[in-house]
Amino acid sequence: MTDTTVDVSRSGSTAILRIHGEITGGSEPALMEAYGTAGDARSIVLDFGALDYMNSGGIGLLVTLLVRAQRAGQRLLAVGLTEHYRQILALTRLDEAIAIHDDESSALAAAAV
Amino acid sequence: MTTPAPHDPHEPHPAASPRNEDSWARPVHRLTTTATGAGQDTVTGRRVSGPVQGFGQMWQKTFTVRLPGDDHPAEAVVATWKALFPTYWPKGSTFYSPLSGITPGEVALLEVAPVPGSPVKMSTGVLVIYADRESFTFMTPEGHALSAWITFSAYRDQDETVVQVQALERTSDPFIELTYVFGANRANDRFWEQTLANLARSMGVADPVVTSVKICVDRRRQWRYVRNLRHSAAVNMAVGTVTAPVRWVRRRRVTD
Numbered sequence: 126m127t128d129t130t131v132d133v134s135r136s137g138s139t140a141i142l143r144i145h146g147e148i149t150g151g152s153e154p155a156l157m158e159a160y161g162t163a164g165d166a167r168s169i170v171l172d173f174g175a176l177d178y179m180n181s182g183g184i185g186l187l188v189t190l191l192v193r194a195q196r197a198g199q200r201l202l203a204v205g206l207t208e209h210y211r212q213i214l215a216l217t218r219l220d221e222a223i224a225i226h227d228d229e230s231s232a233l234a235a236a237a238v
Numbered sequence: 239m240t241t242p243a244p245h246d247p248h249e250p251h252p253a254a255s256p257r258n259e260d261s262w263a264r265p266v267h268r269l270t271t272t273a274t275g276a277g278q279d280t281v282t283g284r285r286v287s288g289p290v291q292g293f294g295q296m297w298q299k300t301f302t303v304r305l306p307g308d309d310h311p312a313e314a315v316v317a318t319w320k321a322l323f324p325t326y327w328p329k330g331s332t333f334y335s336p337l338s339g340i341t342p343g344e345v346a347l348l349e350v351a352p353v354p355g356s357p358v359k360m361s362t363g364v365l366v367i368y369a370d371r372e373s374f375t376f377m378t379p380e381g382h383a384l385s386a387w388i389t390f391s392a393y394r395d396q397d398e399t400v401v402q403v404q405a406l407e408r409t410s411d412p413f414i415e416l417t418y419v420f421g422a423n424r425a426n427d428r429f430w431e432q433t434l435a436n437l438a439r440s441m442g443v444a445d446p447v448v449t450s451v452k453i454c455v456d457r458r459r460q461w462r463y464v465r466n467l468r469h470s471a472a473v474n475m476a477v478g479t480v481t482a483p484v485r486w487v488r489r490r491r492v493t494d
Contacts, residue, residue: 181368181375216265
């Protein structure tokens with residue numbers, strides 16, 4: 126069983142999805158349900174600060190989430206990434222589509238522009 | 239299922255190494271390969287190109303085959319698959335393994351038929367971006383027909399081992415997208431169906447049944463990536479084939 130929990134909060138027109146545990150292909154229900162809760166947010170911030178583990182299935186899931194967000198006209202941003210996960214987003218060139226920020230306040234500021 | 243304590247967004251994020259850090263390749267800007275034997279290396283110097291950078295519609299394709307019984311633990315199947323990967327490919331296509339095999343960061347070269355039965359081969363490759371005991375994932379380079387991640391895995395389901403290929407892919411450019419509309423998409427499916435059937439037969443399944451699930455994740459085409467055409471191995475192959483007689487005549491004139 127995949128150990129993924131996602132807390133959703135809101136800051137103005139930005140939804141923040143705090144991911145706990147792991148992201149694998151099996152995390153789809155938890156992540157997509159959280160995304161659905163974000164509703165009409167203009168931007169989605171993914172907070173990876175409590176991420177323990179991500180495999181290649183999880184990266185595929187992020188792409189699926191990215192496509193859904195782009196279709197809805199939403200921007201996707203990421204915070205809380207360790208150096209290792211920053212490297213993975215660079216390796217997979219996902220960092221060209223998901224804006225990476227050092228902390229939540231800078232992500233929220235960028236999302237508000 | 240455990241529920242970890244909520245993360246304080248103002249606290250620094252944990253710096254501990256994740257448990258699968260060594261399973262990932264290091265970021266590479268330009269690819270190099272240790273694979274040998276291919277007629278042409280069209281990969282060295284190229285960058286990787288995933289579904290985000292592709293042109294065509296995005297597809298998620300999942301192919302599975304089941305190995306009944308307890309004789310094939312998932313990890314053993316993946317280990318065998320890595321070791322003998324080229325042998326399961328359908329005839330007409332060749333996979334040139336890198337020196338250290340399917341390990342993170344290695345680049346393999348491929349020669350594939352653009353259409354089944356074609357005597358002309360298209361040269362390209364893949365980067366191994368992830369490999370652990372239960373799965374491994376390839377990412378395609380610029381010039382490959384697809385901008386894709388393809389994950390190969392196995393897992394236990396009751397008294398069977400399920401062996402799976404899952405691709406998340408877009409065609410790389412408009413030329414390939416056109417061929418996909420007119421049959422190459424189905425030919426690509428058959429490639430993985432035959433691969434899984436070959437693998438299952440090698441593990442004692444006499445009459446393997448491969449199931450496939452295809453989902454169009456994104457129907458839009460990404461026109462901002464139309465210039466991927468300039469890297470296209472298929473276009474280069476087509477131009478090379480068409481202009482071969484002209485180059486032959488020119489060489490004759492020079493030698494005469």
